[in-house]
Amino acid sequence: AASAPKPLPSSGPKSLREMPHPLATSSSEEMGPALTPSPDLLLPRSIADKDLSLPNGTPVDTSSPASSSSLLNRLQLDDDFDVETRDLFVTVDDPKKHVCTMETYITYRVTTKTTRAEFDLPEYSVRRRYQDFDWLRNKLEESQPTHLIPPLPEKFVVKGVVDRFSEEFVETRRKALDKFLKRITDHPVLSFNEHFNVFLTAKDLNAYKKQGMALLSKMGESVKYVTGGYKLRSRPLEFAAIGDYLDTFSLKLGTIDRIAQRIIKEQLEYLVELREYGPVYSTWGGLEVELSEPLEGVSACIGNCCTALEELSEDMTEDFLPVLREYILYAESMKNVLKKRDQVQAEYEAKLEAVALKREDRPKVPTDVEKCQDRVECFNADLKADMERWQNNKRQDFRQLLMGMADKNIQYYEKVRVALASI
Amino acid sequence: MESTEPEPSDSRPEEEEEEEEEEEEEEEEEDDGALLAPKQRLAAMEDCLAKKMEITVSEAEKRTGRNAMNIQETYTAYLIETRAVESQSEGQCAPVESLWRRYSEFELLRNYLSVTYPHIVVPPLPEKRLSADNMDPDFVERRRIGLENFLLRVASHPVLCQDKIFYAFLMQEGGWKEMVNETGFQLKADSRLKALNATFRVKNPDKRFTELKHYSDELQSVISHLLRVRARVADRLYGVYKVHGNYGRVFSEWSAIEKEMGDGLQSAGHHMDVYAASIDDILEEEEHYADQLKEYLFYAEALRAVCRKHELMQYDLEMAAQDLTSKKQQCEELATGTVRTFSLKGMTSKLFGQETPEQREAKIKVLEEQIQEGEEQLKSKNLEGRDFVKSAWADIERFKEQKNHDLKEALISYAVMQISMCKKGIQVWTNAKECFSKM
Numbered sequence: 001a002a003s004a005p006k007p008l009p010s011s012g013p014k015s016l017r018e019m020p021h022p023l024a025t026s027s028s029e030e031m032g033p034a035l036t037p038s039p040d041l042l043l044p045r046s047i048a049d050k051d052l053s054l055p056n057g058t059p060v061d062t063s064s065p066a067s068s069s070s071l072l073n074r075l076q077l078d079d080d081f082d083v084e085t086r087d088l089f090v091t092v093d094d095p096k097k098h099v100c101t102m103e104t105y106i107t108y109r110v111t112t113k114t115t116r117a118e119f120d121l122p123e124y125s126v127r128r129r130y131q132d133f134d135w136l137r138n139k140l141e142e143s144q145p146t147h148l149i150p151p152l153p154e155k156f157v158v159k160g161v162v163d164r165f166s167e168e169f170v171e172t173r174r175k176a177l178d179k180f181l182k183r184i185t186d187h188p189v190l191s192f193n194e195h196f197n198v199f200l201t202a203k204d205l206n207a208y209k210k211q212g213m214a215l216l217s218k219m220g221e222s223v224k225y226v227t228g229g230y231k232l233r234s235r236p237l238e239f240a241a242i243g244d245y246l247d248t249f250s251l252k253l254g255t256i257d258r259i260a261q262r263i264i265k266e267q268l269e270y271l272v273e274l275r276e277y278g279p280v281y282s283t284w285g286g287l288e289v290e291l292s293e294p295l296e297g298v299s300a301c302i303g304n305c306c307t308a309l310e311e312l313s314e315d316m317t318e319d320f321l322p323v324l325r326e327y328i329l330y331a332e333s334m335k336n337v338l339k340k341r342d343q344v345q346a347e348y349e350a351k352l353e354a355v356a357l358k359r360e361d362r363p364k365v366p367t368d369v370e371k372c373q374d375r376v377e378c379f380n381a382d383l384k385a386d387m388e389r390w391q392n393n394k395r396q397d398f399r400q401l402l403m404g405m406a407d408k409n410i411q412y413y414e415k416v417r418v419a420l421a422s423i
Numbered sequence: 424m425e426s427t428e429p430e431p432s433d434s435r436p437e438e439e440e441e442e443e444e445e446e447e448e449e450e451e452e453e454d455d456g457a458l459l460a461p462k463q464r465l466a467a468m469e470d471c472l473a474k475k476m477e478i479t480v481s482e483a484e485k486r487t488g489r490n491a492m493n494i495q496e497t498y499t500a501y502l503i504e505t506r507a508v509e510s511q512s513e514g515q516c517a518p519v520e521s522l523w524r525r526y527s528e529f530e531l532l533r534n535y536l537s538v539t540y541p542h543i544v545v546p547p548l549p550e551k552r553l554s555a556d557n558m559d560p561d562f563v564e565r566r567r568i569g570l571e572n573f574l575l576r577v578a579s580h581p582v583l584c585q586d587k588i589f590y591a592f593l594m595q596e597g598g599w600k601e602m603v604n605e606t607g608f609q610l611k612a613d614s615r616l617k618a619l620n621a622t623f624r625v626k627n628p629d630k631r632f633t634e635l636k637h638y639s640d641e642l643q644s645v646i647s648h649l650l651r652v653r654a655r656v657a658d659r660l661y662g663v664y665k666v667h668g669n670y671g672r673v674f675s676e677w678s679a680i681e682k683e684m685g686d687g688l689q690s691a692g693h694h695m696d697v698y699a700a701s702i703d704d705i706l707e708e709e710e711h712y713a714d715q716l717k718e719y720l721f722y723a724e725a726l727r728a729v730c731r732k733h734e735l736m737q738y739d740l741e742m743a744a745q746d747l748t749s750k751k752q753q754c755e756e757l758a759t760g761t762v763r764t765f766s767l768k769g770m771t772s773k774l775f776g777q778e779t780p781e782q783r784e785a786k787i788k789v790l791e792e793q794i795q796e797g798e799e800q801l802k803s804k805n806l807e808g809r810d811f812v813k814s815a816w817a818d819i820e821r822f823k824e825q826k827n828h829d830l831k832e833a834l835i836s837y838a839v840m841q842i843s844m845c846k847k848g849i850q851v852w853t854n855a856k857e858c859f860s861k862m
Contacts (some may be wrong), residue, residue, distance in 0.1 A: 074816070102650045245680055252677040259669045266666055270659035277652045284645045287638065290827045368489070395684050399862040406856035410849050417845035423838040 089113045090185045090200065092178035096127075097169045105129050106170055108177060112200045118192065124201050130155070132205055133177055139186070139195040141333075145340055146382040147190060148182035148390055151329035152176070153322065155399040168314075172322050179326070183393070189382070236380070242387055243338050250331040257324045260316060267313050271306055278302030297423040304419035312412040316405070323401050327394070334390070341379045349373035426635060449703050472584035475573060477506045478593065480571035483563045484523070499563055500525050501570055505593050523598035529570060531603055532592050536583060537725075538608045541732040543583060544816035544822045546576035547721030565714065572718065582818070611737060623738040629812065635819065636730035642723040646716055653713060657706050668699030687862035694855040701851070705844050712840065714832040719826060726822065729815055747797040754790040757783055 094109040112124040133152055140149045153176035163169060184190045198208050235243075278299045285295035351369045472478075482502040500523040509519040531549055537545050549569025574593070577583045588606065591599050674692030678685040786819050 047760050097643055121502065140777060205459075248680050249677075252673055252680075255673045256670070258675075259666060259673065263663060266662040270656065270663055272658050273656045277649075277656050280645065280649045280652055284642075284649065285642050287645060288827075291830055291834075292526075294831055298834055298838065395862060398684065399687075402859040402862070403856050406852045406859060409852040410856070413845040413848040413852070416848070417842055420838050420842045420845065423835065 025281060050188055059304050065400070066309070074135055087115045087252065088185050088191060091180045092174055093179055095174055097165060103343065104165070106165070106173075108174055110200060117200065118197055121201075124203075126200065128199070128205070130173070130177075132199065133180065135205075135209060136195060136199045137180075138194060140190060143193060143195065144190060145337070146185070147331075148179050148337055148383075148386040150179055151333055153326065172318050175319075176322060176326060186393075187386075187389070231350075232342045233349050235342060235345075236317055238384070239338060239341065239380075242337065242383075246335050246338070248333045249380070251333070252326055253328050257321065257328070260321055263318055264313050267309060271309050271313075274302055274306050274309070278306065288370045301416075301419045302422060305416045308412050308415040308419075312408055320401065320405055323397070324346045325399070330390075337383065341376075341383055343380050344372070345376050402419045430845055435471050442548055458812060471579050472590070473578035473803045475505075475508055476578070476593075477508055477576055478479055478571070478574050479504050480567050480574065481521075483567050486525075498525050499566075500529075501567060503574070503593060518620055520594065523593075524592070525567070526570075527598070528592070529573065530599065533573075533605065534612070535588055535603050536577070536586065537610045537728065539586070539588075539606070540582060541671060542724065542811050543580070543730060543818050544725045544729055545583070546573055546580070547725055548573055548718070550721075565710075569714070569718075570843065581821075586760055613732075623734055625734060625737045626654045626741055628737065629733065631816070632730045632733045636734075639723045639727040639730065643720060643727070646720040646723065650716055650720070652711060653709075657709060661702055661706060664698075664702035665700050667695050672701070673695035684862045687860075690859035694851050694858065698848070698851045698855075701847055705840075705847075708840050709837075712833060712837045715829070719830060722822070722826065726819070729819070733811060733815060736804075736808055740801070743797065743801050743804055747794065750794050754787055754794060756792070757787050 027358065041189045091111045092108050093111070095106050096109075098105055098107060107127040110124075110126050110128050112119070114122060130152075135156060137149060139151055141149075153173050166342070184196055185194075199205065202208050278301075281295045281299035281302065283297065285292040288295060348369070351372050355366060355369055475541075480501050480502050484500050484502070485497060486500045487495060487497045502521055502523055504519050504521040506519045526548075533545060533548055536543070549566050577589060583589060588599075588603055591602055595602075671692040674688045674695065678688035678692070681688060
């Protein structure tokens with residue numbers, strides 16, 4: 001049974017410390033598994049405390065720094081963390097293969113160094129596999145639906161086409177997983193998410209996961225975001241612009257991905273011909289006396305060119321393409337968040353309309369409409385902040401990526417030039 | 424490589440001449456096949472036409488006319504310009520003389536030279552025919568250069584440059600064809616040479632020529648393989664460069680939706696366009712390299728031809744010797760009455776009756792005459808053969824030096840070309856990187 005909706009703390013600039021925790025006053029039995037079916041209570045407030053980790057209803061510390069930092073988000077103009085102020089460092093490395101009776105899989109070492117109070121120890125080192133990352137991402141999406149969650153590298157790999165255990169594949173994945181965690185670490189809200197905390201620290205993540213699963217099965221539908229099929233009246237211009245931007249952005253990235261793949265393909269075909277070309281000079285050199293030296297020289301050169309070209313193509317495949325694809329996935333998940341935002345706004349508008357239609361003589365707007373309004377404002381604010389951060393990071397990421405691409409090409413030509421100079 | 428005289432731009436053979444002279448002065452020539460001692464060879468080269476005269480094939484023009492079968496045809500005529508080189512810089516230039524020739528006349532000239540100087544490795548003509556279109560401007564241009572090169576090669580050859588027909592080819596427009604035909608060289612041409620792969624069983628082949636023929640076969644094979652693969656490599660490289668042009672377009676489109684990143688992307692895209700366009704020039708330069716290799720592909724054919732002629736000569740010699748031997752034997756048998764070898768004549772005479780002594784005497788006399796003739800012929804053939812080997816080998820040595828020099832230069836300039844391509848690539852990508860850094 002749903003408890004009477006308590007006035008939710010407004011997402012306005014009031015400090016949350018002033019608010020009574022909505023669930024703190026209810027008895028533990030009443031709360032049961034902590035989360036009632038009422039969708040209102042589950043709605044995002046960009047405050048991490050709604051998702052209680054302990055099923056017996058023990059309240060979570062309300063003075064969650066997440067809430068204050070999300071306040072800070074809105075107040076601060078620049079919320080990029082400087083390296084000096086960073087207090088959390090996470091790295092993914094050391095992939096290892098595990099062979100079990102049921103399956104074979106890879107785990108990665110996740111190392112954490114921190115001075116944050118939320119962590120009991122200053123250092124952690126745990127082993128995680130892709131499944132665990134996937135779980136984390138789902139949890140973040142659930143618990144922070146107003147935020148942009150970074151993408152994971154693709155889950156499914158066509159067996160037979162790609163070798164899941166090849167060095168290149170594992171290394172590419174490792175880099176992407178490392179990026180994933182670093183992006184979360186850099187996020188002022190997400191980095192304080194408790195699932196993230198558990199992910200970084202728990203010795204036995206599976207046990208924790210099971211708890212969450214139990215909760216999930218009891219909550220059923222109510223956990224999922226209500227997409228009530230409300231129609232949106234008017235999308236605020238800035239979000240429409242973001243939507244359009246993301247559409248075009250994805251398109252262009254897709255085109256660049258195709259171009260890059262085509263270039264790699266052409267390079268490989270070029271390589272095939274080069275591999276035949278070099279030896280012919282050698283054969284000729286065998287026929288000649290005086291000319292054999294320069295001929296052998298050219299042949300060796302072409303061989304070096306082949307090696308350098310191979311390296312270039314490999315680098316592009318391993319470093320360039322995955323980042324592009326990551327951003328395409330990112331854009332997709334961002335568009336989903338935008339859709340959710342639209343839904344929240346639509347719901348609010350619908351409710352507002354319903355109230356207006358009733359023409360009841362109420363001195364103030366009913367609380368559930370107020371809640372909706374809060375939700376909308378919250379969502380919008382979070383999204384805007386995240387978008388700005390995303391834009392900035394994206395700029396830096398692409399700057400680095402494209403410079404890297406240019407660099408690799410420069411290196412290729414340098415290698416060939418040096419080889420040629422020896423003739 | 425500097426030429427000391429004002430030479431036309433395409434004066435490669437002259438330059439090569441100079442280096443050859445230097446090489447010869449430095450080398451100790453121990454050449455038992457040489458026609459001339461080094462100093463004399465030097466003098467011969469000084470005398471060669473190329474030193475005295477500037478020769479260019481400067482233009483190509485489409486013509487229409489009626490051919491021998493009175494059918495209208497279009498063909499290309501090439502303008503040959505010549506000008507005497509003033510040895511002292513008088514400041515005045517001699518007048519330019521010119522005439523038009525078509526490809527078939529060049530062919531006629533070359534055939535004449537091949538037949539008249541069988542011991543010389545005669546410079547090759549550019550390709551006879553492209554599968555597509557003889558009127559294609561690129562093809563015509565490359566042919567023009569090839570024809571000019573041919574003339575310069577002939578003009579710098581110590582022996583060939585002195586030929587009157589060659590001189591007339593350059594100077595005398597009218598009546599040249601008749602002049603060539605009057606030499607009757609076609610009669611001298613051995614039709615057997617046309618059967619390229621026909622084998623003549625030579626009992627005592629000259630090892631040097633056999634090796635040389637083998638070498639020319641291998642050279643032809645390896646160069647044509649090289650040219651084929653090079654063409655494929657060039658195609659692929661073209662593809663790589665051109666696809667980069669697509670980056671230009673998409674970066675431009677992307678920059679339109681970006682704020683801070685926009686400028687950097689846009690200008691980087693421009694550099695990608697430059698990169699994609701640069702391949703056209705690169706490949707054109709490479710075509711020049713390919714043409715240099717092609718010349719030697721055809722030269723290998725000319726080398727092979729000399730070996731074949733020698734083979735034929737040797738064959739003829741052996742046949743003549745064999746014929747002489749058998750005649751002598753016949754004579755002996757008739758004289759002594761003993762039959763050593765089986766002969767149909769012998770058998771028939773046995774079957775149908777013996778000859779009269781008078782008949783026998785007559786036969787012996789005829790044979791003796793024939794034997795004498797044969798011996799003289801054999802002597803002269805032997806002499807011819809020895810002369811041929813001597814002069815052929817001299818020219819072959821000259822050719823070898825020329826080939827080594829030319830190809831070495833070609834390989835080096837190919838490497839230089841590739842280095843320049845790398846530098847361009849580095850430049851473009853560095854520019855792009857700078858644009859990216861400003862994003």
